[in-house]
Amino acid sequence: MTDFLAARSQMALSLGFHIVFSCIGMVMPFFMAVAHFYYLRSGKVVYRNVTRAWSKGVAIFFATGAVSGTVLSFELGLLWPEFMKHAGPIFGLPFSLEGTAFFIEAIALGFFLYGWDRFNKWFHWFTGLIVGISGLVSGILVVAANAWMNSPAGFDYADGKYFHIDPVKAMFNKAWLSQSIHMCLAAFAATGFAVAGVHAIMILKKRNILFHQKAFRIAAVFACVAAVLQPISGDFSAKDVAARQPEKLAAMESVFQTRSHAPLLIGGLPDEKNKTVRYGIELPGMLSFMIAGNTNFTVQGLDQIPEGDQPPVAVTHLAFQVMVGVGLLLFLISLIYFFSLWKKRSWRESPILMKLFALATPLGFIAVEAGWTVTETGRQPWIIYGVMRTADAVTPMPGIRFTFYLFTAVYCSLALIVIFLLYRQIRMVPELYDTK
Amino acid sequence: MLYVVIAFLWMSLLFYLLLGGADFGAGIIELFTSDKNKDRTSNTLYRAIGPVWEANHMWLIIVIVILFTGFPEIYSVVSTYLHIPLVIMLLGIIARGTAFAFRHYDAVHDDMQKVYNKIFRYSSFITPLFLGIIAGSAVAGTIDPKASGFADAFIFSWLSFFSVSVGFFTVAICGYLAAVFIIGEARTPEGRSRYIIKARSMNIAAAIAGALVFLAAVVNGIPLVQWLFGNPLGIAAIVAALISLLLQRALIRKGKVKIIRVFAGFQIAMILLATTYFHYPRIILMKSGDYLSLTEQRGDDKSITVLAMALLIGSVFILPALFYLMYSFQRKTQPPLES
Numbered sequence A: 001m002t003d004f005l006a007a008r009s010q011m012a013l014s015l016g017f018h019i020v021f022s023c024i025g026m027v028m029p030f031f032m033a034v035a036h037f038y039y040l041r042s043g044k045v046v047y048r049n050v051t052r053a054w055s056k057g058v059a060i061f062f063a064t065g066a067v068s069g070t071v072l073s074f075e076l077g078l079l080w081p082e083f084m085k086h087a088g089p090i091f092g093l094p095f096s097l098e099g100t101a102f103f104i105e106a107i108a109l110g111f112f113l114y115g116w117d118r119f120n121k122w123f124h125w126f127t128g129l130i131v132g133i134s135g136l137v138s139g140i141l142v143v144a145a146n147a148w149m150n151s152p153a154g155f156d157y158a159d160g161k162y163f164h165i166d167p168v169k170a171m172f173n174k175a176w177l178s179q180s181i182h183m184c185l186a187a188f189a190a191t192g193f194a195v196a197g198v199h200a201i202m203i204l205k206k207r208n209i210l211f212h213q214k215a216f217r218i219a220a221v222f223a224c225v226a227a228v229l230q231p232i233s234g235d236f237s238a239k240d241v242a243a244r245q246p247e248k249l250a251a252m253e254s255v256f257q258t259r260s261h262a263p264l265l266i267g268g269l270p271d272e273k274n275k276t277v278r279y280g281i282e283l284p285g286m287l288s289f290m291i292a293g294n295t296n297f298t299v300q301g302l303d304q305i306p307e308g309d310q311p312p313v314a315v316t317h318l319a320f321q322v323m324v325g326v327g328l329l330l331f332l333i334s335l336i337y338f339f340s341l342w343k344k345r346s347w348r349e350s351p352i353l354m355k356l357f358a359l360a361t362p363l364g365f366i367a368v369e370a371g372w373t374v375t376e377t378g379r380q381p382w383i384i385y386g387v388m389r390t391a392d393a394v395t396p397m398p399g400i401r402f403t404f405y406l407f408t409a410v411y412c413s414l415a416l417i418v419i420f421l422l423y424r425q426i427r428m429v430p431e432l433y434d435t436k
Numbered sequence B: 001m002l003y004v005v006i007a008f009l010w011m012s013l014l015f016y017l018l019l020g021g022a023d024f025g026a027g028i029i030e031l032f033t034s035d036k037n038k039d040r041t042s043n044t045l046y047r048a049i050g051p052v053w054e055a056n057h058m059w060l061i062i063v064i065v066i067l068f069t070g071f072p073e074i075y076s077v078v079s080t081y082l083h084i085p086l087v088i089m090l091l092g093i094i095a096r097g098t099a100f101a102f103r104h105y106d107a108v109h110d111d112m113q114k115v116y117n118k119i120f121r122y123s124s125f126i127t128p129l130f131l132g133i134i135a136g137s138a139v140a141g142t143i144d145p146k147a148s149g150f151a152d153a154f155i156f157s158w159l160s161f162f163s164v165s166v167g168f169f170t171v172a173i174c175g176y177l178a179a180v181f182i183i184g185e186a187r188t189p190e191g192r193s194r195y196i197i198k199a200r201s202m203n204i205a206a207a208i209a210g211a212l213v214f215l216a217a218v219v220n221g222i223p224l225v226q227w228l229f230g231n232p233l234g235i236a237a238i239v240a241a242l243i244s245l246l247l248q249r250a251l252i253r254k255g256k257v258k259i260i261r262v263f264a265g266f267q268i269a270m271i272l273l274a275t276t277y278f279h280y281p282r283i284i285l286m287k288s289g290d291y292l293s294l295t296e297q298r299g300d301d302k303s304i305t306v307l308a309m310a311l312l313i314g315s316v317f318i319l320p321a322l323f324y325l326m327y328s329f330q331r332k333t334q335p336p337l338e339s
């Protein structure tokens, strides 16, 4: 493994690890706020138990999210010093605002986790809500920073120099809106399906059914609303990508040759050497239609991009297929769930529906990881799209593969411990929160 | 606006040293507490620092963000040539943060607790040790961007007698801060006198480590004495730190916890002031007289202006909330001292 590949892998590993915890950190406070609200309004103990059980789990995720985020803010410099030297002043603004948001989040979290029975109960509830809002805001800000790498703005560039810097313009670049909307929805869908899935499994096991049903309902409603909106937002994102990064779109859809009436490809294995796709299903003209609303539209293919500027096609395409596949599946599950809420009471807690949700537990997070792979791999070989190459940004320090192995070992063990702890907490639910 | 940013940088560093430092110190004290008192100590500590725990570590993030937005060249040189100690420090941060959370949120209390405790205590030692090493290397004149060999560029940039001594000094200061803080949290007179002894021995450890730093400076040819005593402000700061130290010793005996805390904080601020003032605005001193300065290596002016605004606006929200958090948990956990 070359040091360059190791640096990319280490960055991908750290981000891929962090995103799981940050999604949970962003979304769970809202679930807790709802459960907590029901408890404060109705006085039903089961809601208090749900809130408390969740908050114990979330504390573990928060701590892990906080340390992995701290690592990231150093890693940007440790792995990509040349990038940060130039990008820092331009896209630093969202990070500095994010610092404020995190701070508020951390303070509110202190109040919330340690404030049970100590403060006015609505003040206490409100601090929990603040945790969620500031988490969401920080997520949006950091995605705006990433969007700037996809769609650089707010500076002029010539002869390796960056001038006329405008951090505000850089933050509100062309990609920030579509990416932020899509990411926020993804966080709700992924966390929601994961949480709902775990409670569905417990319902199927017939453990503390009332407790798990209440928890399931809250998570499932959030998850399904997000999952219904997700394909709409994804469509908006794809149009946006087509306009700002045609080579990324071409890689996502494996469009090797520029053509009108471009087909939408479902599945398929791109063969980068021979510039063909095997085993795919083509929906004629649909890609042109989805981008421009008209099947005549000419979609730019990779043949128009110099060899050295093309992103890896196979990875980008497959990751895109996984994300869209999962997206459609979750969309269907959500429709079924809403139908059950609306018309079919008997379906609502039926084992089949519960099994469906149980199977969907990891899917949202799989889509999140896949989606980020599309965004980040599809930007290659650029670290700042069209301006700086990833290979030029990497640290001169040799031996990065060893730190990569080290971080891989650390993150794998951490992931195992977190799963182990979560398992223990769920097992303790009957003992701690039996509501009979 | 540049000065606003520099002031925030300095203050965040100070707050991190004080709050994060006390937090590291908590683990260090546990490490050096006899086995039979370990659990009691860790419970007292948890009650005291639990609520502010997340916030304490945000100061480091603020420092980093200020560096890469306002002074990107400094950030990139430091993270290139001090890569190895930074990675070790990060591993320490990961281990510490997760072990701290796990030991309190594990639903089952069994032998895993021993594992978390061990990890927490050792990483509480390693992390500030390497923080100190990084700080020491910043001024030790050992960073050498022109070096060609791996060892010269990436190992001896930080591995020197001086930097390691600064590391141990940092550890001792953290331990002292935590001991001073925890005196006021003890619930029994017996516990309190135990922590008073801890504070004294940490104080002695800091004095020894401090002497070691001076010795190392002489050995490594670093004009530390001249930095500290070569200008009126440096002398004033050192004298103030000394007086405050003596006052603390007297006050510890009397058990005036609140005032000791203030003095201990003041002392650390003076030490930081004395060590940063002389070569300000040069914050990274490299081999053969090269340096990086906060004024010459600053980033784009507009970025700095916007950064300053963001920091000012942010502090309007953060500081009151943070003080309210500290205040309310101080008040609500203030133990009735049984005597």
Ligand code: HDD
Residues within 6 Å of the ligand: A143, A150, A175, A178, A179, A180, A182, A183, A185, A186, A187, A189, A190, A230, A231, A233, A234, A235, A237, A238, A239, A241, A323, A324, A325, A326, A327, A328, A330, A364, A365, A367, A368, A369, A370, A371, A372, A373, A374, A375
């Ligand atoms: C639960 C997760 C999830 C689901 C169900 C979907 N996505 Fe997604 N997608 C993400 C999670 C995600 C993500 C991980 O959040 C990404 C990575 C970067 C970003 O902003 O969002 C993303 C990126 C992303 C991009 C690239 C954006 C860019 O590079 O700027 C496109 C074009 C789509 N998505 C399109 C879709 C479509 C058409 C979906 C149809 C169902 C879909 N996504 C479902």
Ligand code: HEM
Residues within 6 Å of the ligand: A018, A019, A021, A022, A023, A024, A025, A026, A061, A062, A063, A064, A065, A066, A067, A068, A069, A070, A071, A072, A073, A076, A102, A105, A106, A135, A136, A138, A139, A140, A142, A143, A183, B054, B057, B058, B061
């Ligand atoms: C380069 C990328 C990133 C950096 C440098 C970064 C940095 C950080 C830092 C320093 C923290 C700790 C804050 C604390 O102590 O509470 C953190 C937590 C968090 N991050 Fe990231 N982050 C990155 C990517 C992301 C992304 C892509 C998202 C979401 C879309 C995200 C969302 C969050 C959230 C919501 C938290 C707080 C919740 C928690 O602690 O679990 N981050 N991040």
Ligand code: HEM
Residues within 6 Å of the ligand: A008, A009, A011, A012, A015, A016, A018, A019, A076, A080, A142, A143, A145, A146, A369, A372, A373, A376, A377, A379, A380, A382, A383, A390
């Ligand atoms: C948390 C969600 C994110 C995930 C899962 C993610 C994923 C990835 C992946 C897979 C790569 C490797 C791409 C490749 O080498 O083929 C990568 C690279 C990178 N990402 Fe992200 N990314 C995320 C968010 C961000 C954010 C918010 C930023 C910065 C503001 C960022 C900055 C970078 C940088 C600097 C690289 C290395 C350079 C490069 O490969 O282009 N990422 N990320």
